[in-house]
Amino acid sequence: MAMFTVALAALAIPSVLGQLTGRGFPDCVNGPLSNNTVCDTSKDPLTRATALIAAFTLEEKFNNTGSTSPGVPRLGLPAYTWWQEGLHGVASSPGVNFSTPGTDFSYATSFPQPILMGAAFDDDLITQVATVISTEARAFNNFGRAGLDFWTPNINPFKDPRWGRGQETPGEDPFHLSSYVAALIDGLQGQEKYKRVVATCKHFVAYDMESWNGNFRYQWDARVSQQDLVEYYMPPFRSCARDANVGAFMCSYNALNGVPTCADPWLLQTILREHWNWTSEQQWVTSDCDAVQNIFLPHGYNTTRERAAAQALIAGTDINCGQYYQELLPRAYAQGLFNQSVLDQALVRQYSSLVRLGYFDGTSVPYRNLTFNDVSTPQSQQLAYKAAVEGITLLKNDGLLPLRISNGTNIALIGGWANATTQMQGNYAGVAPYLHSPYYAAKQTGANVDLQVVPGGQGDPTTNSWLPAFAAANKSDVIIYIDGIDNSVESEGMDRYNLGWTGAQLDMIGQLANYGKPMVVVQMGAGQLDSSPILNNPNISALLWAGYPGQDGGVAIFDILQGKAAPAGRLPTTQYPADYAAMLPATDMSLRPSNKTKSPGRTYQWYDGKAIFGFGYGLHYTTFTASFESQPSSYGSGSANNTFSISDLTTSCSEAYLDRCSFQVMNVDVRNTGNVTSDYVALGFLSGTFGPAPYPKKKLVAYTRLHNITAGSSATASLKLTLGSLARVDTNGNTVLYPGTYTFVVDLEPLATTTFSLTGSPYTLDHWPQRPDAAEQDTDYFIGNYGSTYGQQLVM
């Protein structure tokens, strides 16, 4: 234990913190700021913000480095709270203030969790949803009930079904997430002069674990190869920064290969800002809450609190969620640990962002006329319903579905989710205008509904409440069992250990199936459960997965059950057998199977076992065929039609980033050969033995959702392939185009297949900047990721 003493009398405590009730706009007309350039709308955001910060005293600068900024009363700069959440609707969070029930701003549209919206594979839908969220956020902001930046999306790939926050993501596939997040940011931020709101891509990077077997997110060190990092963990963030120009990033709790991400200049400067050209001063990085503190403890990455804080600031963490910057930067500055220019840069970034949002521009900002009339409109409510319908995925159907439910049908509605309301929202939710439970929806059908909310096994594992459920089943015409997992099992801070339905649930399901009645199971929750006992039970006719379906979830489920809507969702994650959890620790970040560690591999690309249901699986009420309208062809080259020269491909493209160069647009004719109008998700996968071994089984390179294809008719799915679609990542993290034979297929079966070849020498599309040797960094020591003994080693 080091004997260091701090001049504690120097600790300034900003007295205005904790009193941040004011959320008004700055007065650029009559206020003290009116003469400051920040109020000059003719100037660019950087110039304006720089002028503002120049007017701050040093103490005022320090005071405004945290997530709750007191502003500068002296200058008429209001307090501002940076921490708003909006994962699937304007959400309860420090900066969002829902009003009391019955009044304006007492609710906002509550969409399904991203995991279910991911299952829709419909980027247009995502943009529409995000546009509603940003519209409602602006309405809240106009009445002092929210800020203008939102700490969403969570775009870490859902690589392990145990992860408690997988529900917040669209799934396990990095291409899917990259495409989804670009569509989302488009809806949140817009493309206008004034950003609608600022989105924040989190958690950068390789976060994806809460608390698993003694590994806590605050202290965990993710060990990731450069190949896995670039191939799997980075793409959604590259999409955010380089392609979608997101306004903000959040660095994560975990360390990456020994360095806490918020203290890592290679991550925050070299990769994020330089390599991905995320250089606008309107963009900032916030720490997760309180990741700057965690650099000191428990990471133990620096010897003093002051050095840890200075290190984060210098690395490029512009905002600290928490009070650590506000408390420690003054002391760190007094110790000469950073220059004022670094502090200024962080503040300029923050306020440039607010300038770009029109914060200083008064009512000339077009969104300023939005009111509560623009919140939870009929269109938005319909969209929330549509998002749920599009995501719900049919996994088994022996022909029972769609169900004929009429007045007088006796439904036994059983299970822990049978009357779910807030349960349907999952985490990071706001207050919904209504929550239509499965029970509510069942009653709308005119059926006689015998509701039996049997806890099932996630909460109460006892049989105390079972007998009435059996009585209900016995007199029913159809049994609908709806359960699975919820936020009591998977949530922030809580990873799972078990991938199976509990014994009590299976016992209940099995006993219900023994009644021989028509029976449907609806599996809820984000992390998949091994549903093979349900799949294999001939007395259970159908199985649906419905994630966390949001405010209209019950209606969406029952509309699909009855055929009022046709299911076309696809699983956005692999459903592994239950024993998968015993095969590899959640801490293992490797994607590829390994003989050494006995890992079976991760995701549909690499898992070498047999999935219960694979990524992309989903049934319909109709049947589809697909055929390519044309084959891949290399016009203008001397080679055969389906052979492409790598040099031709790379030299003919003028994109700044070669992976974005177009390769081919594959138009697929999709025909509905059944009897029911239905959406169809076209998934395009690529496979082949090109590039470095081992090879993934296949990888998703394109998808699109076709809507309402009527029976007997067809529609065209345009699947756009880029050079990045064809590329592989080598062990140094470089993205390379390799010669070889490529097979492109549509759907899982597949419904259509074609091949083409690339010839010539490998060509590097992207040179990955190597990280400086961690040993050369200012690392005092490094704490391992399991069984850390930091308690005894560290200064306190």
Added chain:
Amino acid sequence: MAMFTVALAALAIPSVLGQLTGRGFPDCVNGPLSNNTVCDTSKDPLTRATALIAAFTLEEKFNNTGSTSPGVPRLGLPAYTWWQEGLHGVASSPGVNFSTPGTDFSYATSFPQPILMGAAFDDDLITQVATVISTEARAFNNFGRAGLDFWTPNINPFKDPRWGRGQETPGEDPFHLSSYVAALIDGLQGQEKYKRVVATCKHFVAYDMESWNGNFRYQWDARVSQQDLVEYYMPPFRSCARDANVGAFMCSYNALNGVPTCADPWLLQTILREHWNWTSEQQWVTSDCDAVQNIFLPHGYNTTRERAAAQALIAGTDINCGQYYQELLPRAYAQGLFNQSVLDQALVRQYSSLVRLGYFDGTSVPYRNLTFNDVSTPQSQQLAYKAAVEGITLLKNDGLLPLRISNGTNIALIGGWANATTQMQGNYAGVAPYLHSPYYAAKQTGANVDLQVVPGGQGDPTTNSWLPAFAAANKSDVIIYIDGIDNSVESEGMDRYNLGWTGAQLDMIGQLANYGKPMVVVQMGAGQLDSSPILNNPNISALLWAGYPGQDGGVAIFDILQGKAAPAGRLPTTQYPADYAAMLPATDMSLRPSNKTKSPGRTYQWYDGKAIFGFGYGLHYTTFTASFESQPSSYGSGSANNTFSISDLTTSCSEAYLDRCSFQVMNVDVRNTGNVTSDYVALGFLSGTFGPAPYPKKKLVAYTRLHNITAGSSATASLKLTLGSLARVDTNGNTVLYPGTYTFVVDLEPLATTTFSLTGSPYTLDHWPQRPDAAEQDTDYFIGNYGSTYGQQLVM
């Protein structure tokens, strides 16, 4: 998946279940039962209960096999709920009904959790506490607010600090638990004609795990050697059954070496009833809730639900907590899986027990005159305070304690427990008459108390609320930090993974210590935390451990801090370094260290590392010396005075169980050589290289607590050794007296030491009945304890 079909129409659902509001006594004067022998007080309980059950129809028998018995309205036999809890006071549970606040029976005395009462090492105290609980329970019963049997104590040894329910036990040492539990049962049951209440020793056996790394208590198979089983896991239960004659047992969720305990005739018949002579028909075994169901799923120990239920009944599980028996025994009986005599036996045991409790004897039962005036009396309240004071353990003191607190002293009272109320009760609690928090107690001192409830890191890990705490510390005269863990981290269903204080807590503590003010840390919770950073920080003067101190916990803590009471508690568990959690899985049941598994061993007896604080550690405000008033001597033998012949020892004793034979009473003169009146706990440990290697470092064989030894005076501690104290357990589970040299010491330092020898041949005090080969049992298959794939394998 097997294709079996059940004649479901035969499923009888007792309609009276779920309507069990009546808790009255049977009317043996005017009711239909008055002519039944059960009402004949001249007959013995077995005869009376047998007559009652003979009057039941078969359906009525089945109806009364669960924890909520409808009784037999036809016979005037009231409904009865078997499930009452009373771990540390009459507790909220299905059979206990607290009234609305402000009315009679709205509260009951709430004692500290057993882990803190265990730290008192005061068996007389435990009997007094248990007597209050049984008195208050009787008062509740008289007014229809509780039954007469209580599912307490939890007496599994607290072998792993990660166990979420360790708080419910008195600690890690099997001798300590055996002695404690006998004292407890004495207070709960009494020794009179009418039992006060029936106690239930649980969870039989080798339960001690909730949910750890995918191992769930409902399906976990504890693999235990016969040596460890008899030496460590069984002794508290042997004490319950053989020595204290407890009224009931509870079989556990887990399997033991492949067999679910509730389905194990070797455990429930051979060991419990035969070997331990627990043969009274007034004694019964209940399943944990719903351990009978778990035999089928998830244990998968039998092929059908009916066979699993019949198997449990035949094995000796008399009551099923849940509804599984009530639902399935009729079908199992129809299948010929058991005889009615087994069912009758289970029911006779239940009702014999109620006869013994005076349930049928009207107001002639002496406890029937107890009222709410007997609940939470001033004496009981004082006892709850005393129990907390006696358990609180001083771990570090540089002389700061006892604190001088006067009017105007500025106390900064900081931490997640600073204003704890229900938090102080832990789990299985009732409604307390009051909850005197640390903040309440601090204010009683007349000091100026600046309360700062900083979550610290167990809940909210952010620094958002830290600054006011630093401000409070800055202007304080003394800093008292009170935190640790609570039921959000350790509880039923939730084991821990981390044995350290969190990084955020250590950061907060370290920053507070930097102020250079006098500072005390109070560590709360049952599972020990590695407090070495606090021990090693010279700016922190004192450290107390206060467990879950109950209704007057805050006052107890502050009275000790101020010296109004002197600390004399001793740690009832080992405080391991934080990295201990990484050294062995919680599933490892072995006590001894192992090169093969790299286990460092368990408990102070076997752990081969250096503990932060050892079992039995505890400081005082004074100093003590100890000396033996006489040395061990073998009168009447031909050998030297301190040498004993094994054959003499074993032949001179007439006890039915040789391990209970007295060996020596070691009288120890304990002198208070300091300035403060204080209790002193005399701990007697034995060590030596006798019997099978390896040898434990030492083992506790006797203890007693001396009260209020004034400065300069002395008192005598009588430490009673039996032949069982000297014995070891061999690999077959036999308890054997071995020749060799024995060292007996008082206290940890130690304060006094003596040696003696045993000569002659080893002599077996107890022949352990071997379990029939599990392979010969009716086991269809066996599910391993990790990564079970039961979901796919089992019939449903």
